[in-house]
Amino acid sequence: MSLRVIKPGLLTTIQDLGRRGFQKHGVIVSGAMDTYSLRIANLLVGNQEGEAALEVTLMGPTFEVEEDCVIAITGGDLSPTIDDRTLPMWRPVYVKKGAILRFGRCKSGCRAYLSVAGGYAISEVLGSKSTYLRGQMGGYEGRALQVDDVVPFNGHSTILKHEWTESFIAAKWFVHAKEFLPSRIPVIRFLAGSQYEYFTNSSKLQFVDSLFKVSSQSDRMGYRISGPALELQHKRDILSEAVSNGSIxxxxxxxxxxxxxxxxxxxxxPKIAQVITTDLSLIGQLKPGESIQFSQVTLKEAEQLYIQKEQKVKQLKVALSLALQ
Known part of the structure; x- marks a missing residue:
């Protein structure tokens, strides 16, 4: 049971929630850029939320589905179709063997996530299936997908008994995407960084009062953003220290x-800010050239926002467990 790659797209990789516990050895975490979309894609097909999915970036791939399966697509809208029929997102979809799954024009967001019931049959490296491109580690042979790759999945035996004539059947119910992805210029909330006090007062004000744009010199390692130049009060030598997802x-x-x-x-x-966990997925859906704005919050506010977002996911899990029975 597998997906065969007809066209690979701009950058299509296997990602999960990351390779954790090895940064002290210099091994990076990797994982999905938009973890909420990945988690929901998995929940929609009955997987554990941390299971690996395909992360599709900007210009999507084309696959031949080589076995009946259940899939879900979340995240950015990259105009997915099956046999030239629009494929609804944010819901489980039963797909028939031989169907052609295509991603087209990027309508919104930057990255889509394609999950399959049973998960992808990919070996873990250091406890994760995530692809680390620079280190050629994990995922599908440590690289992005290429033409004629065959991506195996574990399948879902219960759907093989279901018969239908259409190339796909989508569930009538769905997850409301706006609960997890913005439809306008996102305001990214942050905590003061380790060296926040090193910056001039005018730079601190500019950081929250100005619009920044995502540079074309951006990738999964980091987004360069352009706007008013931020300045230190004095030049300082800073020892290298640990960084985390969202360090600015x-x-x-x-x-x-x-x-x-x-x-x-x-x-x-020097680090002026640390993006709060809740908003990291919003950054992962920004394209080069799009705008971004920052807003400072307290640690207590960041914790409350995290709890609220996780409560939404918990409520969704309960609703899905009933819907998938």
């Missing part, structure tokens, strides 16, 4: 870098 470093040119899934384990640039 400011190099000498004054243009911030938001570190993301494939970030390095340590960094030596």
């Amino acid at each position: 470093q400011v190099p000498p040119d004054g243009n911030p870098i938001v570190l993301l899934a494939d970030r390095q384990t340590t960094g030596g640039y």
Whole structure:
């Protein structure tokens, strides 16, 4: 049981929630750029929420479905179709063997997540199926998908007994995407970074009062964002220290870098901010050229926002467990 790659798309990789516990050895975490979309894609097909899915970036791939299966697509809208019929997102879909699954024009967001019931039959490396491209580790042979790759999945025996004539059948119910993805310029909330006090007062104000744009020099390692140059009060030598997903470093040119899934384990640039966990998925859906705005919150507010978001996921899990019975 598998998906065969007809066209690979711009960047299609296998990702889960990351390779954790090895940063002290210099091994990066990787994982999905939009973890909420990945988790929901898995829940929709009855998987554990941390199971691996295909992360599809901007220009999507084309697959031949080589066995009946149940899939779900969440995240950015990359115009998915099956046999040239629009494929509804954010819901489970029964797909028939031989169907052609295509991703087309990017209508919104940047990354879509394709899950399959039973999960992809990919070996774990250090406890994760995530692909780390620079290290050629994990995923499908440590790289992005290519033409004629065959991506195996474990399948779901119960659906093989179901007979239908259409190339796919989508559930009538769905998850409301706007609960997890914004439809306008996102405001990214942050906590003060380790070196926040090193920056000038005018730079601190500009950071929250200005619009920044995502640079074309952005990837899974980090997003470079352009706007007013941020300045330190005095030049300082800073020892390299641990960085995390969402750390915002400011190099000498004054243009911030938001570190993301494939970030390095340590960094030596001053950090003005730390994006709160709740908003990391929003950054993962931004395209080069799109705008971004920042808003400072307290640690207590960040914790409350995290609890509220996780409660939504918990409620969704309960609703899905009833719907999938």
